Amino acid sequence: MKKVIAIALAGAVGLAGLALTNFIGDNRPVLKVANWAEYIDGGDEDSPLIAEFEEWYEAQTGKKIRVEYCIADDNETLYNMIKMGDHFDLICPSEYMLMKLIAEDRLQPLPDTFYDASNPLNYYINNVSPWILNTFRSNEILGSPWSEYAAGYMWGTTGFVYNPGTEEKPLVKAEDVATWSVFTNADYYKKITAKNNIRDTYFTGLAMHYDSELRTEQEKYENSAKTANDLKAYQTALSTLMNDTKAATMDSVKEKLMAMTDNLYGFETDEGKSNVISGKITVNYQWSGDAVYIMDEAQYDEDGNELENPVYLHYSIPETVSNLWFDGWAITKDCKDENIQAATMFINFLSRPDNVVRNMNYIGYTSCVGSDTVFEEFVLANYSAEEDDETAKEYDLNYYFNSAYNQGDDTTKDPKYIFYAPEDQFTRQLFAQYPDENTLARCVAMQYFDYDANSRANSMWSDITFF
Amino acid sequence: MTKAKPKLRFSRKLLAIPYALFLAIFVVAPLVIIVYYAFTNGDTGEFTVDNFVNFFSGTGGQSFFESSRFKTIVQSFFISVMSTVLCLAIAYPVAYIIATCKVKNKAGLLLLFIVPMWVNFVLRINALKELLDWIGIYNKSDEWNIFNTVLGMVYDFLPFMILPVYTTISKIDKSYLEAARDLGAGGASAFLKITLPLSKPGIMSGVSMVFLPSMTNYVISNYMTFNHTKIIGAFIDECFKNDLWNLGSVTALLLLTLMFLITWLTGGFDAQSETNARGTSLW
CATH class of the missing domain: 3.40.190.10 (Periplasmic binding protein-like II)
Structure with missing residues (x-):
């Protein structure tokens, strides 16, 4: 027996050696x-x-x-x-x-x-x-x-994956996850998670800190003609607010975050996925791509068939501001x-x-590629409604796929990029992958922190995460 | 034979080269790098002691002793002490029983305690986490989190305590105990006066192998508490993750100094305990 093992081992070593020479010879x-x-x-x-x-x-x-x-x-x-x-x-x-x-x-x-x-x-x-x-x-x-x-x-956004529950047993209200204050909402005590990294959590804190300023800017934009210039002004204003790393701001953000930690189930990177599927938590702050994965995972088995007990999770992007990333x-x-x-x-x-x-x-x-092939073979193939679906509504992706489209000018829209999607997809996978134009207007990117801001952010983070 | 001797010496020296190389690359060099980063400014790269000053000055109007940094150190220290004490309390009787029992196949008995180490520790910790979740004490409160962290550390590091203690106890010369009995000592006093003092080197070596890692093994504390309980290792990790190598290096250096002090104070560097523990400190 030992001999057999020895020969097998020698063979394995020889093979490894062969593979290595192959590699070097390349x-x-x-x-x-x-x-x-x-x-x-x-x-x-x-x-x-x-x-x-x-x-x-x-x-x-x-x-x-x-x-x-x-x-x-x-x-x-x-x-x-x-x-x-x-x-x-x-x-x-x-x-x-x-x-x-x-x-x-x-x-x-x-x-x-x-x-x-x-x-x-x-x-x-x-x-x-x-x-x-x-x-x-x-x-x-x-x-x-x-x-x-x-x-x-x-690319994607950040938002909340949530479990609305069933009619008999409702869990999360859509209007609650439409605001950042869901993090401090006692209805979700120990049922909600935040991200275990400084940047995403700081963004959360800023959004809570600047809530009224963000709403003022939004109102201004809503009352404008919504031209490309109006949009630019709106996004510049949001961007300035959401990239504020001044020491005083950071202190107030820290207060906001400290107040929210007790309500949280915890800060997570990956664990939240399985926890929101299993129902241990009901709201999971998440990146949109992972949100799609979670929603699929809760609904389908490996072969893409519906599970026996599917859970229909939804995705929401807060109404004041959200993070846009690439x-x-x-x-x-x-x-x-x-x-x-x-x-x-x-x-x-x-x-x-x-x-x-x-x-x-x-x-x-x-x-980031948005060609007709992608539209037809991915978007339509995955998300267009069945012909007999009476709840289906129009979903417009002109902004993403139509290069002739001008912001705010409906005459430049091509009807081919407007399709019928099942109603639930307006807050599910389709929405997470391709949010509508209006939602994206309030999504801004976050700059990197410079050395000084980074040091302060790190010590803020230690204070927050030390229970 | 006399001719062969110098040749043998020569080859012995050669044998040390791999270890010396290992030491230079994986122990000395990183240490030098840590010291370098601890004493330089992260932005400009100039020599400075500001990193130490910053470490000991509090944040946001709090003094150092009120800061989360200090609390993290205290918390890690507490977790470490608790884990070590518990490990010893569990390991000593086990080691003693195995070493002194009449069973022929002691190695087989010992194997029972080593086999769990063959399973990857992250897997074991994950399994323990699921178990605690099922019982319902996972991520319940701060107190439970501390308890769970200690539990995880004990679960993981127990074999590191059992093995050195077992080795020392089994090496104690039986004639000492027989002599003690002959001179009228009861079982208890023979244990207290002979076995316990003579097993001290094994205990010390076990303690250092449990205490040091449980200060820094943040994988366990993160897994066991849903990232709630923070130990000093997690803090260092965050510093390096967030591009604050200097602060991380200072913390690592201070931790190293603390460990050195503890080892020194407990007599870890004594020549005497060195000879006693010969062959046991490395089990």
């Missing part, structure tokens, strides 16, 4: 990509999309490439990896980390050829949603628009000139509409 140039876990079709480094990209790249350019695909846990880990000297060609950080990396001069601008729409292989610029394009052009960091450094991958592809300063083409082609390959649909079906987040 002399293709390497494109090193960092992304989040489970953030590409089929999983991580063994995603079929990566192998397909290598083939596609060779077919287009005649050159070989090997993608080394790395996983980073979160933005902070990715940042520490880069700071410690890990070299990546292409990374996919969130907007605030992009800003921090740009400010620290760790990224290089995307080449001009990337935005050349006349090249049919430039799938990104030819298919990106007009709304995303506009957002990436109008948001600036140190005087240059985001689009100069980053190409959008996935993950975008960016090329680092470490990327050598000969790799830039491969890096941009990787972004373009992932932006090819058929690949986008595959990615979205797997990941559950919303892609």
Whole structure:
């Protein structure tokens, strides 16, 4: 018996050695990509999309490439990896980390050829949603628009996944989760969770702190003609409020957050998903993509069939303000000139509409690409109502898919992007993936904290999280 | 034979090289880096002692002793002491019984206590968490959270206490006990005067192996309390996560100093206990 084991072990070692020599013998140039876990079709480094990209790249350019695909846990880990000297060609950080990396001069601008729409292989610029394009052009960091450094991958909002319960046993009222004060609402004592990180929680605190200011701004906007300029003014005002890190503000935010912690079940990163499905908590502050995952998980089994006891969870974006976030592809300063083409082609390959649909079906987040293929094969395929559904209502996604659409001008709308969706989808998966235009008007991005604000935020965080 | 001796010495020195390398790369170098970050400014990179001053000055108008930072240290210390005491209280009788019982297969008995260590500790902690949730004491109140943290630490670190204590007790020369009996000592006083003092090195080594990690193993406290109970390790982790390497390094350095002091005060560096514990401190 021992002999058998010994032989088996020796064989295993030999095989490992073979694999290793194979690996070393592979002399293709390497494109090193960092992304989040489970953030590409089929999983991580063994995603079929990566192998397909290598083939596609060779077919287009005649050159070989090997993608080394790395996983980073979160933005902070990715940042520490880069700071410690890990070299990546292409990374996919969130907007605030992009800003921090740009400010620290760790990224290089995307080449001009990337935005050349006349090249049919430039799938990104030819298919990106007009709304995303506009957002990436109008948001600036140190005087240059985001689009100069980053190409959008996935995006979303933050909001509440909640369990409305059943008719006999109602749990969460929709109007309660429409406001940020749900965090201090005694009806949800120990039934609600917040996010276990400084930024999301600080945003929560700011939203509670500036409640009346936010409502004033909203009223102003509601009473305006809602032109593109009105929207811009509204969002600038919101953005200023929601990026306030002055010491005095932070102190009052801390008070607000301290007052809410006792009501919370706790601060979580991942545990909240299973807890809201199991019913241990009824309100879970969550990122929209994970919200979709949770709602699917509570309703369907692995094969997509309805569960025996499905739970219908909903998603709500607070009525005053919410956080808008993006993950975008960016090329680092470490990327050598000969790799830039491969890096941009990787972004373009992932932006090819058929690949986008595959990615979205797997990941559950919303892609920044908004072409007709995505609209038909993803949005309509997943969310259009059955013909005999009498509750179905019109859902308008012109702002996201129609590049001819002008904000506030109904005549530029194309009826093709207005479709009938089941009523419940207005507060469920569809809404979480593609919020309506009006809701998105009140969603703003949050900047990175500078050194001073970061130190103060950290000590605020220690005070809040120490029970 | 005399010829072979110098050759043997030579190869012995060579044998130390892997460990010396390991020590240099994974112990000395990180320590140097920690010291570097503790004494530099995070923004400009200049030499400064501000990090220490900042650590000891309170936040938001509170003094250091009212700050959450100080409370976190006290709380970790309390959890650590409780876990160590409980571990010892459970481990000592077990180790004593195994070491002195008449069963032939002592290794098999001991194995019962080591086998749980073969299962990944995060899995075990998760299982314990589910169990507590089912009983209904998971994330109930701050008091229960402290209790659950201690429970998790004890659950996880118990084998680290049993093994060194068992090794020392089983190595005690039986003739001491026989002599004590001959001279009229009862079972209790023989235990108190012979077994207990002679097993001290094992206890010390067990204590240090439980006390130190339970100050910093925030995975356990986070899992067991839904991130409610904060220990000093969690604080350090947050500092590094949020790009405050300097504050994190200062905290780590202060913790290191505290550990050094504790080890020194409990006689961990004594030459005598070193010889007594030879072969047992590493079980």
